[in-house]
Amino acid sequence: MKRFSFAALLALFGAGAATQEAGKSVAITGGTILTMGPQGTLERGTLVITNGKITAVGRDVRVPAGASVIDAAGRYVIPGIIDAHSHTAIEGGVNEGSDIVTAEVRIRDVIDNGDIDIYRQLAGGVTTINVLHGSANSIGGQNAILKLRWGKSPEELVFKDAPRGIKFALGENPKRSNFNPQGGQQRRYPATRMGVEVSIRSAFEEARAYKAEWDAYDKKLKALPAKAERPLPPRRNLRMETLKDILEGRIDVHAHCYRSDEILMLIRVADEFGFKIRTFQHVLEGYKVASEIAKHGAGASGFSDWWAYKMEAQDAIPYNAAVLTAHGVLFSMNSDSNELARRLYWEAAKAMKYGNVSETEALKMVTLNPAKQLRIDKWVGSLEAGKDADVAIFSAHPFAPDTRVEMTLVDGTVYFDRAKDLAQRGQAPAAAGSNQ
Amino acid sequence: MTRGRLAFLATLGSAALAFDALAADTVIRNARIVTVSGPVIERGSVLISGARIAAIGADVAVPPGAVVIDGSGKTVYPGLIDGLTRIGLVEIGQGAAGTVDSNETGDVNPHAKAWVAVHPHSELIPVARANGVTAVLSAPGGGLISGQSALIRLAGSTPESLVVKTPVGMHMVFPTGRPSFDFAQAAQQDPELRTFEERQRERRRNQEKDLAKLKNLLEEAKAYGAALEAAKAGQAERPKPDPVMEALAPVARGELAVVMRADNEEDIKAAVKFADERKLKLIVAGGLEAWRCTELLKQKDVPVLVNVDRLPRRESDAYDAAYANAAALQRAGVRFAIVSDDASQVRNLPYEAAMARAYGLSADAAIRSITLSPAEIFGVQSRMGSLETGKDANLFLATGDIMDHRSQVTHVFIDGVPQSLETRHTRLYNEFKARP
Numbered sequence: 022m023k024r025f026s027f028a029a030l031l032a033l034f035g036a037g038a039a040t041q042e043a044g045k046s047v048a049i050t051g052g053t054i055l056t057m058g059p060q061g062t063l064e065r066g067t068l069v070i071t072n073g074k075i076t077a078v079g080r081d082v083r084v085p086a087g088a089s090v091i092d093a094a095g096r097y098v099i100p101g102i103i104d105a106h107s108h109t110a111i112e113g114g115v116n117e118g119s120d121i122v123t124a125e126v127r128i129r130d131v132i133d134n135g136d137i138d139i140y141r142q143l144a145g146g147v148t149t150i151n152v153l154h155g156s157a158n159s160i161g162g163q164n165a166i167l168k169l170r171w172g173k174s175p176e177e178l179v180f181k182d183a184p185r186g187i188k189f190a191l192g193e194n195p196k197r198s199n200f201n202p203q204g205g206q207q208r209r210y211p212a213t214r215m216g217v218e219v220s221i222r223s224a225f226e227e228a229r230a231y232k233a234e235w236d237a238y239d240k241k242l243k244a245l246p247a248k249a250e251r252p253l254p255p256r257r258n259l260r261m262e263t264l265k266d267i268l269e270g271r272i273d274v275h276a277h278c279y280r281s282d283e284i285l286m287l288i289r290v291a292d293e294f295g296f297k298i299r300t301f302q303h304v305l306e307g308y309k310v311a312s313e314i315a316k317h318g319a320g321a322s323g324f325s326d327w328w329a330y331k332m333e334a335q336d337a338i339p340y341n342a343a344v345l346t347a348h349g350v351l352f353s354m355n356s357d358s359n360e361l362a363r364r365l366y367w368e369a370a371k372a373m374k375y376g377n378v379s380e381t382e383a384l385k386m387v388t389l390n391p392a393k394q395l396r397i398d399k400w401v402g403s404l405e406a407g408k409d410a411d412v413a414i415f416s417a418h419p420f421a422p423d424t425r426v427e428m429t430l431v432d433g434t435v436y437f438d439r440a441k442d443l444a445q446r447g448q449a450p451a452a453a454g455s456n457q
Numbered sequence: 458m459t460r461g462r463l464a465f466l467a468t469l470g471s472a473a474l475a476f477d478a479l480a481a482d483t484v485i486r487n488a489r490i491v492t493v494s495g496p497v498i499e500r501g502s503v504l505i506s507g508a509r510i511a512a513i514g515a516d517v518a519v520p521p522g523a524v525v526i527d528g529s530g531k532t533v534y535p536g537l538i539d540g541l542t543r544i545g546l547v548e549i550g551q552g553a554a555g556t557v558d559s560n561e562t563g564d565v566n567p568h569a570k571a572w573v574a575v576h577p578h579s580e581l582i583p584v585a586r587a588n589g590v591t592a593v594l595s596a597p598g599g600g601l602i603s604g605q606s607a608l609i610r611l612a613g614s615t616p617e618s619l620v621v622k623t624p625v626g627m628h629m630v631f632p633t634g635r636p637s638f639d640f641a642q643a644a645q646q647d648p649e650l651r652t653f654e655e656r657q658r659e660r661r662r663n664q665e666k667d668l669a670k671l672k673n674l675l676e677e678a679k680a681y682g683a684a685l686e687a688a689k690a691g692q693a694e695r696p697k698p699d700p701v702m703e704a705l706a707p708v709a710r711g712e713l714a715v716v717m718r719a720d721n722e723e724d725i726k727a728a729v730k731f732a733d734e735r736k737l738k739l740i741v742a743g744g745l746e747a748w749r750c751t752e753l754l755k756q757k758d759v760p761v762l763v764n765v766d767r768l769p770r771r772e773s774d775a776y777d778a779a780y781a782n783a784a785a786l787q788r789a790g791v792r793f794a795i796v797s798d799d800a801s802q803v804r805n806l807p808y809e810a811a812m813a814r815a816y817g818l819s820a821d822a823a824i825r826s827i828t829l830s831p832a833e834i835f836g837v838q839s840r841m842g843s844l845e846t847g848k849d850a851n852l853f854l855a856t857g858d859i860m861d862h863r864s865q866v867t868h869v870f871i872d873g874v875p876q877s878l879e880t881r882h883t884r885l886y887n888e889f890k891a892r893p
Binding site for chain 1: 548549550551552553580581766767768769772775776777800801802804805808811812814815816820858860861862863864865881882885886889890892893
């Protein structure tokens with residue numbers, strides 16, 4: 022038995038007591054709603070949820086009869102936070118680092134739904150996470166976008182209909198600069214940024230040949246008379262099949278990168294092979310090549326102000342978000358950390374401090390922008406009628422110095438409620454800070 | 458100092474003004490003044506004369522010729538003090554060993570002294586300073602006895618000019634008995650399968666061995682110290698020079714504080730017991746589970762250097778255990794300072810305090826925990842940590858609450874000298890923000 026009783030209790034609480042009854046509406050009333058959508062900010066607004074979806078949001082919205090009401094007077098209501106770069110709920114399954122290209126492995130095969138960090142991140146207002154493979158390989162494994170439905174099975178955590186994605190990585194990590202080979206093992210190729218480029222190029226050369234084989238086969242099939250004998254298909258290769266899907270635009274590429282030279286390198290390789298980079302991840306020197314990133318049409322998902330922790334982070338600046346945004350690059354702020362994920366709202370605020378991004382634009386960096394980057398903005402990222410009812414309720418403006426998440430809902434279900442959490446510890450909700 | 462002031466005044470663009478003002482005082486007028494030691498002055502002035510605060514209050518006469526800074530709508534704070542950092546000892550943490558001087562080889566390095574190696578031209582210093590941090594404890598780490606720390610001001614061109622006080626503490630790591638974790642060698646750790654009990658037994662054995670070593674070293678140092686005293690008094694011959702013993706002698710006598718890194722409840726309790734039995738002057742660093750030992754820490758008057766933005770240690774802990782740690786210490790009357798325990802993230806010190814504030818620490822206690830409290834713990838409260846007449850003029854001016862991410866720091870003074878707010882980051886920002 023790996024988990025402790027407290028976690029189990031919370032799981033029950035998440036899955037049971039708070040689940041929204043089918044057909045019954047929930048109304049969040051009286052709060053300041055930062056919709057991140059066309060309605061902007063709504064003071065003393067009402068948000069109505071039915072069957073997990075937002076059915077109405079506005080200042081003059083009537084609370085349906087029989088709806089259960091969440092009083093948010095004096096509080097701030099924002100869309101559930103989306104973390105575009107997470108390794109939560111896959112402990113021990115982050116990196117298939119044995120080979121330089123491992124496009125065939127899938128994060129969704131190793132989801133640990135009992136990871137307590139899911140609950141802890143709900144307590145930081147997070148509702149959706151992009152769980153990425155690690156950065157040990159130039160082409161790593163496929164991602165899984167999860168909703169933090171704490172207490173549900175791994176399959177039930179998966180964000181339904183979210184587009185597929187894959188992790189690429191450039192620089193020190195794939196070249197294993199900061200990792201010594203394990204006892205008796207040889208150093209893995211590549212050891213230079215030149216080799217990283219070669220590894221990606223070689224893989225796509227091979228994938229292009231593989232695609233040509235399959236395209237020829239598909240063409241032959243189509244041309245075949247109805248009852249003719251089918252030719253033998255080419256041998257299936259899971260790695261090449263994944264790269265073929267990238268070439269055909271069916272998988273979004275999320276590329277871990279730091280330095281501007283390697284960013285340009287990947288743009289050129291992608292252009293040459295005719296695929297797009299959906300997001301550059303970390304992208305610490307993105308500000309140096311902002312126009313090139315914008316021209317390629319890629320998004321950028323970075324840290325607020327991490328720097329100097331390794332050589333390739335030496336030129337990281339906290340103004341990165343502001344510069345990329347000013348150049349027309351869609352920017353999101355991510356955590357890449359179980360700890361930082363819990364305070365992404367304050368990471369977003371740093372875009373205001375460094376480069377004067379507006380308050381709304383800054384908050385979009387952890388809500389609507391990552392939703393767009395992951396192409397799930399049809400469902401999440403803003404509070405609009407028709408979207409999923411993923412909501413975080415804060416005690417004060419999310420950027421204020423004494424703000425705190427009070428309640429988090431996913432699909433209209435309350436998965437985190439600070440008052441209940443405190444009550445379970447045997448404390449009155451009035452106690453502001455407490456440990457017992 | 459003169460050079461710093463000249464440089465600042467040169468930026469004002471008038472040599473004549475600079476000449477006149479050189480001998481003059483500086484006054485910040487019409488500002489909100491957070492004195493920390495006394496009540497907030499809602500609208501008042503601070504007069505800086507030379508290196509000291511000459512006057513402070515609602516009505517301060519402006520001396521003729523004084524440089525006047527209009528503080529309308531702004532807040533003056535005493536310079537922030539980060540009570541645990543590696544600033545000056547670490548430039549690039551990973552992959553650039555040549556820039557890392559924090560961790561000496563071997564386990565016993567009491568004679569390693571931070572102030573002989575702090576790098577005055579570190580890029581990290583201006584970055585921390587630009588957000589109001591004017592002094593930090595720069596401390597070595599690792600091993601069993603890591604070395605001695607220095608309190609340094611974040612301005613100066615030689616190690617000597619940085620130093621405020623040395624030594625401040627003898628830094629040690631409470632032995633946990635766990636093998637040290639090397640990220641690069643992670644897969645090699647613990648190749649054999651062993652039961653939990655076997656691991657625990659081995660850990661205890663290692664821990665006892667390390668504690669016995671520490672105990673013996675301190676006993677020996679006590680004897681060595683006594684022999685030195687006797688030699689000084691002419692009662693005995695001077696003992697053979699022994700830098701390790703000489704460095705440890707003041708610790709063994711209870712004169713120099715031991716800053717003991719300990720996070721777990723059992724380690725903190727054991728560290729307090731160890732220090733108590735030997736009448737050592739103890740400061741706990743880290744203190745993740747200090748909230749579990751508040752009574753003991755209060756009873757033995759052991760201060761804690763705590764950082765806030767951490768995950769709870771146990772899965773069964775409340776999600777906000779680390780956030781609420783400082784508030785628990787405050788309630789119990791334990792002396793504590795909030796620290797970054799970092800190098801490149803020192804600028805985020807006020808936001809660590811903000812998180813403690815969001816989880817129960819009062820705003821007054823929060824600002825005290827990053828100013829006057831660390832000054833008291835390190836015995837420099839007569840010189841810094843609050844805005845009082847006669848204290849060193851270490852202060853800064855911000856557009857709002859310094860714990861609010863949206864506030865900007867507009868002026869920083871160290872020992873009365875106005876500091877440039879330029880950093881590596883602003884330089885790169887200015888170089889690239891308008892790149893087409």
